[in-house]
Amino acid sequence: MTGVLIIGAGIAGVTTALSLAAVGVECRVVDRVRELSAVGVGINLQPHAVRELTELGLGDRLAEHGVATAEAVHFDRFGNRIWREPRGVAAGFGWPQYSIHRGTLQTLLLAEVRERLGEDSVRVGLAFESCVETANGVSARLRTREGAEVTVDADALVGADGLYSAVRAWAHPGEGAPIGAGIRMWRGTTAGPPFLGGRTMIVAGSNSAAKFVAYPITPTVNGRTTINWVAEVRLPDDDLRADWTAPGRLADVLPHFADWRFAWLDVPKLIRGSATILEYPMVDRDPLPWWGTSRVTLAGDAAHPMYPIGSNGGSQAILDARVLAYYLATESDPVTALASYETARREPVSVIQLANRRLGPERVLRTVAERAPRGFTHIEDVLTPAELADIGAAYRNTTSTAAAELNARDSWHPDKRGRQG
Numbered sequence: 001m002t003g004v005l006i007i008g009a010g011i012a013g014v015t016t017a018l019s020l021a022a023v024g025v026e027c028r029v030v031d032r033v034r035e036l037s038a039v040g041v042g043i044n045l046q047p048h049a050v051r052e053l054t055e056l057g058l059g060d061r062l063a064e065h066g067v068a069t070a071e072a073v074h075f076d077r078f079g080n081r082i083w084r085e086p087r088g089v090a091a092g093f094g095w096p097q098y099s100i101h102r103g104t105l106q107t108l109l110l111a112e113v114r115e116r117l118g119e120d121s122v123r124v125g126l127a128f129e130s131c132v133e134t135a136n137g138v139s140a141r142l143r144t145r146e147g148a149e150v151t152v153d154a155d156a157l158v159g160a161d162g163l164y165s166a167v168r169a170w171a172h173p174g175e176g177a178p179i180g181a182g183i184r185m186w187r188g189t190t191a192g193p194p195f196l197g198g199r200t201m202i203v204a205g206s207n208s209a210a211k212f213v214a215y216p217i218t219p220t221v222n223g224r225t226t227i228n229w230v231a232e233v234r235l236p237d238d239d240l241r242a243d244w245t246a247p248g249r250l251a252d253v254l255p256h257f258a259d260w261r262f263a264w265l266d267v268p269k270l271i272r273g274s275a276t277i278l279e280y281p282m283v284d285r286d287p288l289p290w291w292g293t294s295r296v297t298l299a300g301d302a303a304h305p306m307y308p309i310g311s312n313g314g315s316q317a318i319l320d321a322r323v324l325a326y327y328l329a330t331e332s333d334p335v336t337a338l339a340s341y342e343t344a345r346r347e348p349v350s351v352i353q354l355a356n357r358r359l360g361p362e363r364v365l366r367t368v369a370e371r372a373p374r375g376f377t378h379i380e381d382v383l384t385p386a387e388l389a390d391i392g393a394a395y396r397n398t399t400s401t402a403a404a405e406l407n408a409r410d411s412w413h414p415d416k417r418g419r420q421g
């Protein structure tokens with residue numbers, strides 16, 4: 001094969017394939033799983049990722065399957081409101097933020113890849129093991145599930161193979177296991193009536209003990225939606241194996257939230273209502289000093305696994321895909337293209353990885369929990385006017401800058417440079 005070999009058919013891998021197809025660069029995707037099924041629970045796509053998928057022609061599909069999130073609201077563990085911030089279009093972005101089922105997103109991206117690039121463009125049951133770079137290309141050694149070795153030659157190779165990336169391990173041997181935050185997460189999806197208007201993401205409590213995040217991920221039909229929830233509890237990191245399909249136990253999570261009944265949401269009922277509960281440790285890895293070698297690079301979680309704070313992992317993977325395709329389409333050779341891609345992406349995304357370790361607006365949430373351990377009626381009784389003003393200013397500064405930058409910046413599609421997507 002010539003063209004680009006993409007290792008991994010997760011969000012990063014399939015979006016890279018769609019992005020390369022959009023600029024006329026030949027590619028193929030392999031994944032080690034036997035079958036690509038709609039696994040996972042909810043995921044968020046920030047406006048910068050929605051812009052990229054919209055430019056790839058998928059805006060209508062996202063609107064059809066996801067929920068355009070209008071606001072994020074923070075509460076204490078009794079459901080008293082601390083602050084709210086608009087999201088997506090309501091925050092001034094030219095594109096919405098979508099909350100969507102990760103499996104639905106992957107399935108719709110994969111279907112587009114197969115339709116646009118052909119059925120053979122994605123091969124399952126092939127795991128990357130190692131590769132050799134030559135002056136003119138890269139030769140990858142893959143393994144079938146039956147144990148046979150397969151060699152595939154390409155102009156360039158993209159490791160989009162997730163948190164336990166074999167491509168990253170090949171390029172950075174001896175890195176070791178992911179790093180834990182001392183927080184366990186249980187996740188589920190529960191059908192029910194929408195709360196607080198149906199387009200709100202809620203964050204209740206604080207990571208000093210327990211925190212609960214919930215948001216709808218399907219359009220409301222007949223008064224029902226699918227509510228994604230994440231229950232986070234501070235616990236020792238005694239098991240850092242991170243497997244998105246690992247089942248969790250109701251008995252382990254429920255006691256931490258047993259009396260979290262708000263006027264507008266019954267948290268224990270929501271937790272009990274999920275047919276499946278998944279358990280996952282909050283892990284990431286240190287930012288890398290460099291991602292790839294001359295013809296090999298990384299994208300998505302393989303390059304920059306991050307805590308799911310600020311709902312950015314999938315969105316950054318989508319940006320990687322688009323930027324990589326841009327440089328492969330516009331630079332004279334793959335080696336220069338991969339170097340330009342890494343220059344454009346590595347440092348900005350490393351900053352996000354490290355910022356997520358500060359656990360977002362945790363400082364304020366902890367302050368509220370400490371000062372009002374039994375709840376409050378008016379947030380003005382808990383936080384000083386200066387502290388409240390700081391929250392508002394910090395939000396406005398970050399969001400208005402981000403929205404203005406996204407709305408004004410050039411497209412990552414070479415043909416659309418010079419005009420907004």
Ligand SMILES: Cc1cc2nc3c(=O)[nH]c(=O)nc-3n(C[C@H](O)[C@H](O)[C@H](O)COP(=O)(O)OP(=O)(O)OC[C@H]3O[C@@H](n4cnc5c(N)ncnc54)[C@H](O)[C@@H]3O)c2cc1C
Nearest residue numbers: 008010011012032040041127128161162166244300301314
């Ligand atoms: C099964 C699954 C479920 C998930 N569910 C959620 C969720 O509910 N909510 C959420 O926020 N995030 C979820 N994530 C993580 C989320 O998809 C990522 O954080 C983000 O979207 C970046 O995606 P990615 O494509 O870089 O990595 P991933 O989504 O992890 O995809 C990596 C892909 O690479 C494949 N792969 C791994 N090793 C090899 C190898 N050696 N050779 C070939 N292929 C290989 C894997 O099978 C996988 O398909 C899930 C990931 C997976 C794999």
